Amino acid sequence: LGLGDLYQPLMDALQSANRQYPIWALSLQDRLWDGYQGLPSGSMGISAFPSMHVASAVLIALYATRLSVSLGTLMWIFAVLIMLGSVVLGWHYAIDGYAGALVVLAIWKITGAALSRADARTITV
Structure with a gap:
C-alpha cells in the first residue's frame, strides 16, 4: 500500500x-x-475489513443492553476488549474495528426503524 x-x-x-x-x-x-x-x-x-469479531461483539452488546443494563455493560466491556486486542495483537488496524462497529450500529438502527414501521402498520383485531 x-x-x-x-x-x-x-x-x-x-x-x-x-x-x-x-x-x-x-x-x-x-x-x-x-x-x-x-x-x-x-x-x-x-478477512480484515471490517472486523467481524468487533462487529459480532457490538451486536451482542446491543442486544444484551436491551435485556439488562448490567449484562449490557459487561458485553460492552467485552466488545472494547475485543477491539483493543485485535489491534494490540496486530490482527487489525483500528479502522477495521471502527468500521465493524459502525456497520452493525447502522444495521441495528435501520432494522429497528423498519420493524417499528411494520408494527405501526399491523392491525390488531
Missing part, C-alpha cells in the same frame, strides 16, 4: 514478548499469511 512498515515496532515487541510468553496468535498469523501468499503450509481465511 505504500505505507512503509508502520507496524514493525509492534510486531518486534510481540516477537520479543513471544520469546518469554508464547503468543499463539503470532504463529496463526504466519499460517494465514502463508495461505494468502499461496504457500502449501498456509491456510486461507483472511
Whole structure:
C-alpha cells in the first residue's frame, strides 16, 4: 500500500514478548499469511475489513443492553476488549474495528426503524 512498515515496532515487541510468553496468535498469523501468499503450509481465511469479531461483539452488546443494563455493560466491556486486542495483537488496524462497529450500529438502527414501521402498520383485531 505504500505505507512503509508502520507496524514493525509492534510486531518486534510481540516477537520479543513471544520469546518469554508464547503468543499463539503470532504463529496463526504466519499460517494465514502463508495461505494468502499461496504457500502449501498456509491456510486461507483472511478477512480484515471490517472486523467481524468487533462487529459480532457490538451486536451482542446491543442486544444484551436491551435485556439488562448490567449484562449490557459487561458485553460492552467485552466488545472494547475485543477491539483493543485485535489491534494490540496486530490482527487489525483500528479502522477495521471502527468500521465493524459502525456497520452493525447502522444495521441495528435501520432494522429497528423498519420493524417499528411494520408494527405501526399491523392491525390488531
